[in-house]
Amino acid sequence: MSCEKIALLLGIENKKIMATLEALEAVVEQTRRDILRMVHKVNSGHPGGSLGCTEFFVALYHEIMHLNEGFDMDGAGEDLFFLSNGHISPVYYSVLARKGYFPVEELNTFRLIDSRLQGHPTTHEGLPGIRIASGSLGQGMSVAIGAALAKKLNKDERLVYSLHGDGELQEGQNWEAIMYAAGNNVDNLISTIDFNGQQIDGATDDVLPMGNLRAKFEAFGWDVLEIEKGNDLEAVVNGMQEAKSRTGKGRPVCVLLHTVMGNGVDFMMHTHAWHGKAPNDEQLATGLAQNAETLGDY
Amino acid sequence: MTKYVDQGKNDTRSGYGAGMTELGRTNPNVVALCADLVGSLKIQTFIDENPERFFQVGIAEANMMGIAAGLTIGGKIPFTGTFANFSTGRVYDQIRQSIAYSDKNVKICASHAGITLGEDGATHQILEDIGLMKMLPGMTVINPCDYNQTKAATIAIAEHEGPVYLRFGRPKVANFTPVDQKFEIGKAVLLNEGTDVTIIATGHLVWEALIAAENLEKEGISAEVVNIHTIKPLDDEAVLKSVKKTGCVVSAEEHNYLGGLGESIARVLALHHPAPQEFVATQDTFGESGTPAQLMEKYGLNNKAISEAVHRVLRRK
Incomplete structure (x- = not known):
């Protein structure tokens, strides 16, 4: 869907959309800086997948989801998001902090002792914005389904979003969840797959080929749409708006989000090498030079 | 009793x-x-x-x-x-x-x-x-x-x-506890007072423990029977109070002795009041097909096994 069409749908002017996109691009650039600086400081963490999903997170939290002020676990009357591939915590933490869930300075504590910003996201330390622990893969879709069912029981019209790695779909629990959601018409759920074709040991096609994911989801009974340019902010916003419009029609919605691992930092792109590896001082400087400090470093 | x-x-x-x-x-x-x-x-x-x-x-x-x-x-x-x-x-x-x-x-x-x-x-x-x-x-x-x-x-x-x-x-x-009981999580239930030995049981073994206590009484052995329905958090106080009185304990459960109720009791005793203990439990083994009664007998999980464990623990007192 074009920008103009969205503007028409939302009843606002095109130029306002463009202004929004510009503002969001600034958040994206700053988020990339945050990710690089967080993993560099502790020489650990997962920059590759984080960078690949930056546009998605920024679009989701700043444009797509309806969110209440503040945070409470139940999230009544607001959209909910569940990160299943918890290792991309750097992008999650940066976006949550810059959205106001907790102080941006706290990004300094990522992976340090006594921090709320654990290596993988958790509710255990009481970090606002997090509703489930994730890291051990394959569990998030089931949780998202549960939250979506609770919303239906509570007559809460808001939606539930989830994000999963493509490699993560090798975990069998996903397919139990995919079967359940379609079989039980969980149509207030939008599950997005970070389709970057990479996992720790290499290309997903080499590690364990998963065949045609679109056909698989469709065969299970999901409504599938693809965002071919998953690192183009406008395409992501349009695609997720389209996904929203397909909810409430009896089927769960799957978004295949085609992304490039390491996007926005040239030497990290198109490789699995930076899945779980931090840049050194020199590499950090190179990466930061490619992403302007738009909102101010923490 | x-x-x-x-x-x-x-x-x-x-x-x-x-x-x-x-x-x-x-x-x-x-x-x-x-x-x-x-x-x-x-x-x-x-x-x-x-x-x-x-x-x-x-x-x-x-x-x-x-x-x-x-x-x-x-x-x-x-x-x-x-x-x-x-x-x-x-x-x-x-x-x-x-x-x-x-x-x-x-x-x-x-x-x-x-x-x-x-x-x-x-x-x-x-x-x-x-x-x-x-x-x-x-x-x-x-x-x-x-x-x-x-x-x-x-x-x-x-x-x-x-x-x-x-x-x-x-x-x-057997269904023997009160119909309208108040269930308190973490609170042991003292079923029978005794002075020679404490039998602490959980689940199906509680009824077996009561039968064992009845049989032991005929032999002149006074057994205290405690029902631990909540294994965690364990009612440490109830365990210690009883074992301090009797001086020894038999734990009884339908579970491996590794990781079960018996080990939780042993920890409490080791920390606060070391005392002889015998474990009525499966002995690090898998089960097999059979009727429940046959299996309880073969794997040593019935009132007879509890009585034997009581005799063993009394000799160690």
Whole structure:
């Protein structure tokens, strides 16, 4: 869907959309800086997948989801998001902090002792914005389904979003969840797959080929749409708006989000090498030079 | 000694079903999930009366645990139902991450626990579940002894905030605790006062402990019988109070001696009041097919085994 069409749908002017996109691009650039600086400081963490999903997170939290002020676990009357591939915590933490869930300075504590910003996201330390622990893969879709069912029981019209790695779909629990959601018409759920074709040991096609994911989801009974340019902010916003419009029609919605691992930092792109590896001082400087400090470093 | 009367044999899983029926009528936030074992878990009445609050997940226990965790977000109190083996070992990581570590208010309700599941054999007879569950930080572990207590426990855990593992069984056993008992999580129940030895039992072994105490009395041995329905948090005070009086203890459970109630008692005693202890439990083995009575006999889990353990522990006093 074009920008103009969205503007028409939302009843606002095109130029306002463009202004929004510009503002969001600034958040994206700053988020990339945050990710690089967080993993560099502790020489650990997962920059590759984080960078690949930056546009998605920024679009989701700043444009797509309806969110209440503040945070409470139940999230009544607001959209909910569940990160299943918890290792991309750097992008999650940066976006949550810059959205106001907790102080941006706290990004300094990522992976340090006594921090709320654990290596993988958790509710255990009481970090606002997090509703489930994730890291051990394959569990998030089931949780998202549960939250979506609770919303239906509570007559809460808001939606539930989830994000999963493509490699993560090798975990069998996903397919139990995919079967359940379609079989039980969980149509207030939008599950997005970070389709970057990479996992720790290499290309997903080499590690364990998963065949045609679109056909698989469709065969299970999901409504599938693809965002071919998953690192183009406008395409992501349009695609997720389209996904929203397909909810409430009896089927769960799957978004295949085609992304490039390491996007926005040239030497990290198109490789699995930076899945779980931090840049050194020199590499950090190179990466930061490619992403302007738009909102101010923490 | 105190006389306990069997009010009529019944299965503890039916106690769970009855508890769920009552919760369905009294607590609108309670929801039930089941992995294709509705008949075994005895929850048909709950389903009939509250169809919108029941989720049949099919043979997909991992998904069931995740969905239960998600349902708590929005204020629901999910009760999951399947056999003990599939409620614990099969889904340990799902429980660990999505429920225990995430501190979700999920009640994991497990039927057909232990060796008395019987003829299905070792694939279905889990004897390690108490150990698995009690090792999870924040998890409450409950193993009631009869129908009435299982019903009371089911109702009580709905009021408890936090994850709970509720373990019960398949066979019809003596139903001897009060109909309208108040179930206090973490509180031991003193069933019979004695002075020579303490028998601390859980689950199906509690009735066997009472029979053993009766037989021992005829031999002139005064046995105190304590029912531990809550294995975690353990009622340390009750354990210590009794063992300080009698000077020795026999623990009795339908579970491996590794990781079970006996080890929890041994820890309390080692820390505060070392005393001789004998373990009535399975001896690091899998089960096999057979009738519940045959298996209890063969694996040393009946009143005869408890009496023998009492004689052993008295010699060590």
